[in-house]
Amino acid sequence: MSLGFLCDGTLLFFKGSTDLPTATDNRSSPGSQFSVAPFLRYFPLCSWVLLVLVACEHDEIRETPGADLNMVDLEKLPIDEQIEVCAQCHAAKDVIALGYAPGEAFYDHYTLVLPDDETFYPDGLPRVYIYPVALHLISSCYTEGELVCTSCHDPHRSEHETDLLSDKKTTALCTGCHEEIAANPTGHSNHRFGSDGNTCVACHMPYHQVTGEKMTDHRIVSPSPRNSELFGVPNSCNSKGCHADKSTAWAAGYVDQWYPGFQNREEERVRPYAQGKAGDRAAIASLEARLKAETTAPVWKAVAATLLGQLVSQSSVQMLIDALKDPFPMVRLRSAIALGRIGDLRAVQPLVEALSDPIRPIRIYAAFALSDLDYQPPSGAHLEALDLALAEYEVMVDKVHWDNPGLLDGLGELRERSGQYDEARALFDRVRKLDPSHPETDKDLGRIAFLQDAFRNGELILRKGVESDPEDFVARARLGQFYSGHGRIEKAGLQLRGAVVRIPSPATLLGEARVTASSGDVRGAIDSVIRMLDRHPRHRAAAQTLVRLVMSEGAAVEETDPPAAYTAWGWWDVGLDRVRQGSFPEARSAFAMSLDQEQMMMGADSADVSALVGVTRGGKVQLEHWAGKTFEEGTRAYGEGNLVDAERRFRDCIELSPEDSRGYFLHALTLDDLGRKEEAGRQALEGSLLEPAFPDGHSVLGSLAESAGRPDEAIKHYRLALAFDPSVADAGVNLAQLYISQGKRDSAKAVLERLLAADPGNGDAGTMLNQIGG
Numbered sequence: 001m002s003l004g005f006l007c008d009g010t011l012l013f014f015k016g017s018t019d020l021p022t023a024t025d026n027r028s029s030p031g032s033q034f035s036v037a038p039f040l041r042y043f044p045l046c047s048w049v050l051l052v053l054v055a056c057e058h059d060e061i062r063e064t065p066g067a068d069l070n071m072v073d074l075e076k077l078p079i080d081e082q083i084e085v086c087a088q089c090h091a092a093k094d095v096i097a098l099g100y101a102p103g104e105a106f107y108d109h110y111t112l113v114l115p116d117d118e119t120f121y122p123d124g125l126p127r128v129y130i131y132p133v134a135l136h137l138i139s140s141c142y143t144e145g146e147l148v149c150t151s152c153h154d155p156h157r158s159e160h161e162t163d164l165l166s167d168k169k170t171t172a173l174c175t176g177c178h179e180e181i182a183a184n185p186t187g188h189s190n191h192r193f194g195s196d197g198n199t200c201v202a203c204h205m206p207y208h209q210v211t212g213e214k215m216t217d218h219r220i221v222s223p224s225p226r227n228s229e230l231f232g233v234p235n236s237c238n239s240k241g242c243h244a245d246k247s248t249a250w251a252a253g254y255v256d257q258w259y260p261g262f263q264n265r266e267e268e269r270v271r272p273y274a275q276g277k278a279g280d281r282a283a284i285a286s287l288e289a290r291l292k293a294e295t296t297a298p299v300w301k302a303v304a305a306t307l308l309g310q311l312v313s314q315s316s317v318q319m320l321i322d323a324l325k326d327p328f329p330m331v332r333l334r335s336a337i338a339l340g341r342i343g344d345l346r347a348v349q350p351l352v353e354a355l356s357d358p359i360r361p362i363r364i365y366a367a368f369a370l371s372d373l374d375y376q377p378p379s380g381a382h383l384e385a386l387d388l389a390l391a392e393y394e395v396m397v398d399k400v401h402w403d404n405p406g407l408l409d410g411l412g413e414l415r416e417r418s419g420q421y422d423e424a425r426a427l428f429d430r431v432r433k434l435d436p437s438h439p440e441t442d443k444d445l446g447r448i449a450f451l452q453d454a455f456r457n458g459e460l461i462l463r464k465g466v467e468s469d470p471e472d473f474v475a476r477a478r479l480g481q482f483y484s485g486h487g488r489i490e491k492a493g494l495q496l497r498g499a500v501v502r503i504p505s506p507a508t509l510l511g512e513a514r515v516t517a518s519s520g521d522v523r524g525a526i527d528s529v530i531r532m533l534d535r536h537p538r539h540r541a542a543a544q545t546l547v548r549l550v551m552s553e554g555a556a557v558e559e560t561d562p563p564a565a566y567t568a569w570g571w572w573d574v575g576l577d578r579v580r581q582g583s584f585p586e587a588r589s590a591f592a593m594s595l596d597q598e599q600m601m602m603g604a605d606s607a608d609v610s611a612l613v614g615v616t617r618g619g620k621v622q623l624e625h626w627a628g629k630t631f632e633e634g635t636r637a638y639g640e641g642n643l644v645d646a647e648r649r650f651r652d653c654i655e656l657s658p659e660d661s662r663g664y665f666l667h668a669l670t671l672d673d674l675g676r677k678e679e680a681g682r683q684a685l686e687g688s689l690l691e692p693a694f695p696d697g698h699s700v701l702g703s704l705a706e707s708a709g710r711p712d713e714a715i716k717h718y719r720l721a722l723a724f725d726p727s728v729a730d731a732g733v734n735l736a737q738l739y740i741s742q743g744k745r746d747s748a749k750a751v752l753e754r755l756l757a758a759d760p761g762n763g764d765a766g767t768m769l770n771q772i773g774g
Contacts, residue, residue, distance in 0.1 A: 096110060171199070273287075303334075379520030408430055492511070
């Protein structure tokens with residue numbers, strides 16, 4: 001229990017939860033219950049003397065008769081913890097867990113709403129009525145003067161407005177710290193004696209003019225009319241009841257005259273936050289400086305971390321890693337989120353360490369950041385820590401936010417990611433019931449319905465191929481890849497481990513490595529990737545996977561000799577060599593340098609995409625972008641009959657983005673037209689292993705088999721294509737032609753009728769059906 005109580009003039013609190021248990025009332029009839037819990041939401045924490053007196057009669061509070069009441073002396077707490085006692089009611093915050101008690105870890109139970117939220121102007125002023133603790137933490141009176149809530153407010157009531165210790169229309173509240181100004185307020189304010197402009201609060205703590213509710217601005221800042229002109233933020237000079245009839249330029253002129261240089265400093269202070277919230281990358285250097293400076297208020301450090309993450313600032317990664325050790329929990333939390341957004345693999349091990357942070361939400365958000373980085377935890381303590389953090393998130397949603405659409409949506413996405421589609425759909429349905437207008441619900445439900453159908457149909461089709469011929473290892477590889485893509489790791493492993501020996505293609509080798517890593521055997525996965533690279537040197541997907549696995553494997557780093565070519569690929573080659581030697585600390589150092597080189601190349605906006613490994617998120621995006629452009633160029637060349645140019649384009653597309661199946665299938669068709677049928681078969685096979693349930697891919701495989709004179713194989717692939725999508729026109733028409741050539745007119749007729757049922761406008765199918773008497 002946590003209740004305010006007056007004892008010898010000191011504010012004291014029970015050490016226990018504000019979530020009161022139901023207690024038996026001995027004064028009532030047997031079995032009746034008396035609970036004070038319903039009152040808690042209506043009465044301020046500091047006015048519950050009556051409730052304390054009632055509750056103290058019950059031995060459940062003290063556990064044993066005569067035991068101490070476990071009271072905490074507020075004045076003996078550190079200033080941060082004093083403020084946190086008030087913050088449990090007087091802060092805009094998100095609840096992470098129930099049970100906070102004064103003197104305990106506030107941020108283990110709550111996260112504050114900070115000025116990076118859309119409800120704030122860039123200078124930190126709220127746009128809406130909001131509880132003041134986060135604003136108080138911005139104030140220089142707190143950061144420099146250790147101001148606490150009880151410095152101004154009497155928690156036991158007073159005769160003044162909002163239980164202030166003195167009348168706010170005088171200087172008495174500020175005299176203790178600002179004696180010189182209080183002695184001559186007119187000389188400081190340049191406003192006549194007795195006017196509102198001559199009071200501390202009117203200028204430095206005006207009411208929230210944006211909403212009109214009587215909540216004063218607890219940032220305790222000086223007005224800067226120029227910032228109103230530049231950034232659209234209100235100021236007290238031009239507020240209602242003062243100089244609302246004057247322009248901001250008029251007020252700014254007086255402020256410059258009375259306080260030279262002040263508005264320049266305020267503009268410099270606010271501009272990076274305004275730019276950052278607007279998505280302007282010009283803010284990055286200034287935000288980095290704010291994050292690093294010891295003089296920056298902790299709240300503003302947390303805001304800087306958030307904005308650097310939103311700007312995907314690769315250059316800020318090390319600063320954000322360092323900020324994971326910041327004493328203020330919200331800085332650590334926002335830095336963890338930012339690192340997940342940026343996606344730099346150098347953050348993996350620092351985030352793994354954050355899984356052991358004493359503050360619960362930091363552990364939770366570190367886990368999600370690691371998920372964004374595709375972290376593969378080795379079996380043991382790290383895997384257990386990750387699972388525990390994700391379990392804490394589930395407990396938070398289940399126990400505290402069971403009716404919060406946003407968090408339920410997040411839990412649904414977590415279920416979806418692990419392939420638990422039915423559970424995910426149930427959660428998305430709950431979101432719809434709670435909030436029919438939730439912006440993500442329609443998209444979530446549409447996506448999960450598609451995945452459910454795709455998995456159900458795809459598993460049935462692909463498993464049938466394995467069951468009909470258990471020795472068909474290509475079919476096993478496809479089924480394993482399909483399971484892996486839908487988060488069914490154990491089933492994927494059973495199929496891929498049997499297939500990879502017979503079908504050692506890049507797709508199956510990498511698929512087996514990922515399944516092995518997902519089961520906790522990261523070293524085994526690294527061995528699989530090395531075998532892949534032995535067969536396919538510098539395969540980009542394998543290169544990227546190797547870096548991710550090695551960065552996940554451990555934390556130790558040792559410097560190593562530089563490469564001859566000081567490039568991203570040069571450092572990657574050094575890392576690969578150290579992995580082969582078993583020197584993982586040196587490999588991590590080399591891979592970190594590869595990341596650095598790629599980051600610098602991206603910062604220089606280099607067009608030499610061939611020099612990118614894709615180990616940074618930006619590098620991978622750039623590679624995928626150029627692969628898409630190259631694919632379009634290849635498609636255009638193929639359509640124009642320029643097969644040599646098309647073949648080169650598709651080969652380049654595959655090299656840039658080797659896990660995009662589209663390039664393989666069109667490359668295969670081009671090679672087949674060029675008479676290079678064996679190569680064409682290999683490329684089409686690789687494409688089908690990357691995307692086993694892609695109908696057009698099986699249509700291409702059927703076309704290649706037909707071209708090579710293997711009609712039975714062609715029929716098999718055409719039927720697979722139609723099983724996945726009955727409207728695939730090429731597959732249907734080609735299958736019907738093969739049936740006709742084999743004298744199976746009834747089979748051809750059935751195929752064409754189904755094709756027309758799916759696509760009534762298919763002219764080729766209609767003509768063919770008429771020709772065979774349909």
